[in-house]
Amino acid sequence: MSVVLDIATALCLIGGAAFIIIGGIGLIRLPDFFTRLHAAGCGETLGAWLVLLGLLFQSGWSLNSVKLIMIFVLLVLTGPTATHALAKSALHGGLKPKHLERD
């Protein structure tokens, strides 16, 4: 059983790390501030979630799991709020999104 859990943890950690790295690559490759927010969101959501899930498999039924779930809830609530605050202040500060497709 513990081997199965270890493999599940390994897969989750590798997957999470992959999404965080892809998010980092996106931060460099994408052209402007607003598109980069999407790349940051990639590592912030599924990347972080997979890492937490992998750690949950290791902690089992314990108080540490409760703490991991609290971190998860905190991330889900604060991540989008912070992204929205950044995007809104950028827009109102006069930064215009680049490469917009005209309808």
Add this chain to the structure above:
Amino acid sequence: MARSLYLLIFLAIIWLLLSGHYTPLLLGLGAASCLLVWYISERMDLVDHEEHPLHLHPIRLILYWGWLGGEVVKSNIDVARRIIDPNLPIQPKLLRVRTSQKTELGQVIYANSITLTPGTVSIDLEGYEIEVHALAADPAEALLDGEMDRRVSAVERPQPEDPRSGQR
């Protein structure tokens, strides 16, 4: 009064779960800190009418979280694919989405859900419209389809004291 008692109970549960040490000294310190935070929040009038989760259907909320989680996974894979594609297939777009939520809390859940799914970020909220920046045409179309909007509205349960209930 009942509302602020909920806050005290909630604080105590959080403290107990985070601490894990149940000796008299630490329990006493925990109780003291909970009471202090409770007293400060009361004085600052932090507990308002939205503190209660009464505004939402609990079972529908959990079902919505499940659906949202699936959407986040799908859109994450889509955005990751666009980032590592050598051609970088993005067509950034600004669009306005109408919201059908009856409460401010519902609108916040909708706007936060939009931001949480990679590929769309809500940048402004005015009245009943959310301004959204989309990374490509597909996530924009999925949003304009309005499925997320309908699902968030289904989670709501407006209370009489909500400032916006009954307006529409």
